[in-house]
Amino acid sequence: MRMQSTNALFRRATLSSSTLSIVRRSTLTTARGFSSTSTTNLPASLRTPTRTQPSQTIQQLPTVTPSTTRTMASSSACGSSPSSSPTLEKIPNTSIRILRTVSSVHRFRRPLTLDSRSVALVPTMGALHAGHLSLIRAAARDNHHVMVSIYVNPAQFGVREDLGSYPVTWDADCAALAALDRELADDGENLGRISAVFAPTTGEMYPAGFPGQEVDSKGSFVTITPVGEVLEGSSRPTFFRGVATVCMKLFNVCQPDRVYFGQKDVQQTVVIKRLVEDFLMPIEQVVVVPTERDPEGDGLALSSRNVYLGSRRRKVANVLYRALKAAEGAYNAGGEEGTREREGILGAARKVVEETLKEQMKMEPGRRVRFEVDYLSLADPETMLELETVDTKKGGILSGAVRFLPVEEPGEGEDLGHSGGPLVRLIDNIILPPK
Ligand SMILES: Nc1ncnc2c1ncn2[C@@H]1O[C@H](COP(=O)(O)OP(=O)(O)OP(=O)(O)O)[C@@H](O)[C@H]1O
Ligand SMILES: CC(C)(CO)[C@@H](O)C(=O)[O-]
Ligand code: BAL
Incomplete structure (x- = not known):
């Protein structure tokens, strides 16, 4: 996989989502959209x-x-x-x-x-x-x-x-x-x-x-x-x-x-x-x-593909959940009634992503985790089309997808995940119920 600079990764995750914007990668050509594996081990x-x-x-x-x-x-x-x-x-x-x-x-x-x-x-x-x-x-x-x-x-x-x-x-x-x-x-x-x-x-x-x-x-x-x-x-x-x-x-x-x-x-x-x-x-x-989350307690949604993460990426894998929770918090902070603006809600999610990425990029390649946000979305619950404002009577769906890149400079004996820890794309969402 081509190495990317800290700046490039950071830029990708911080794209402004002003208009209709989902934060989305500009190409769909990443080698394999998903991680691979073959395992006979049950997840814990x-x-x-x-x-x-x-x-x-x-x-x-x-x-x-x-x-x-x-x-x-x-x-x-x-x-x-x-x-x-x-x-x-x-x-x-x-x-x-x-x-x-x-x-x-x-x-x-x-x-x-x-x-x-x-x-x-x-x-x-x-x-x-x-x-x-x-x-x-x-x-x-x-x-x-x-x-x-x-x-x-x-x-x-x-x-x-x-x-x-x-x-x-x-x-x-x-x-x-x-x-x-x-x-x-x-x-x-x-x-x-x-x-x-x-x-x-x-x-x-x-x-x-x-x-x-x-x-x-x-x-x-x-x-x-x-x-x-x-x-x-x-x-x-x-x-x-x-x-x-x-x-x-x-x-x-x-x-x-x-x-x-x-x-x-x-x-x-x-x-x-x-x-x-x-x-x-x-x-x-x-x-x-409802979504079952990992008993580790950090909110990561269970997914068959989690087995590809390995220990280093697993520690950061809940970044999407934390981002969506921040967005949910911003939505709820607005009280019980009325409408909510997209930017205020998704902005909170982007902040979590940006901070996490910044922390990771301060680390040595042998310790850090690189990831790319595919999209962050605030959508209508019936059509999944993007919303500029959420009507609290109707609610919405916060969702996202993140790609975790293979780790750099793996340590001796490091658990890389199944199939050697290829690129893993994970999704998650939180429903904003009608109030
Ligand atoms: N954490 C979860 N909580 C609740 N339902 C889940 C969870 N993960 C998967 N499902 C549901 O199980 C059904 C079968 O999903 P699937 O076999 O693709 O597993 P998966 O974990 O979603 O796999 P993948 O990692 O490929 O996305 C789907 O309806 C899916 O939404
Ligand atoms: C619904 C499904 C079984 C169809 O292959 C699959 O998409 C899944 O596991 O979520
Ligand atoms: N759980 C969805 C199945 C898939 O990603 O192919």
Whole structure:
């Protein structure tokens, strides 16, 4: 990665955001938008899951599940042999079915409809952590059956992103689901438990052949605009097309009554809400579950990609959360009613970023952490379009994305993170609720 001067980095993070401005990097060509990894280790946060938080129906939206290019489950501790006895495959010592084909999901799903049992779907890309588990807990509380999909959907990865190295932790995921299912069984407050994992192949999900990851790839896609074009959609031009397409497929296959998504990916929840509403999908509710944060206590949102940070970058990784909290503070300082100006709110966030960057740049290359703000946004909760003022009756969404560059001059034995600590792009957000 090209070395950048302190000034260049600092300038990038301090760009004025006067007009509509999100603070955004000027190019989208950074080598890999994301970090990569392959790990079979569960994050510590998964081993000590936090208690379920109340789910919120902030927005209605569904999610998709990933299928993978992974070296997947055939050798898994779950004992899943890909083609043998597909209707009987289960996570060992549990009643959780492993479904790999669309037809096996149909066979599983049909009797539940006849029995009037409610079914929830929790779409994931695997590499499960406590954030995923909180979605599943919320789903089990209110539904007779919970289906979890695990599919690394290639269509939502840009050509220069980390599809090839996205963490795949199938065995650990099965173990986490088994443990959570036992917890759900012991907790009398739940209506249901985990009934099935849907882990399809890409051949199953894209029967006409995978259409490709290019912006101009031809094929059957679902696009949701303009919400899918801004913010994350601007940095990742094929991302929401891939998410909407795979979610539509997952919803069609699993026919859930409710779908569960994390607030951590807030724009995704808005896209899914539009998808469900605009395509008249027979989904009763899109449930958005609050963001689980690292038990370290510094506010970092749990994310499958945090494993790439390593110890040095992990210490600074909460800069986005701190910036968004400062912006939230500025919003709340204005009292209960009226409107709030964008500059006063986002200015507080930028100040935190600038100060943090300044502190880092005072340090030696062997100790400092370099990062770039991709964007800081204050947006309308329904459209994700930028706001100049926030009407306190309506609220808004503060969000951002930061890229952490690989560390310079790593020390002897320094923990660089999985896959040697490549560039990591993390997102976060805070909802400004109506007052
Ligand atoms: N910290 C979290 N709290 C609550 N929900 C979360 C959290 N992290 C992810 N989710 C939700 O879990 C679902 C599956 O997400 P996904 O499998 O992509 O994990 P992820 O941690 O977001 O991964 P990535 O690092 O690739 O963004 C999504 O609805 C996502 O919003
Ligand atoms: C919703 C989703 C599972 C679709 O692949 C993915 O975008 C995710 O994990 O948030
Ligand atoms: N959690 C969003 C999935 C992605 O970044 O691809």
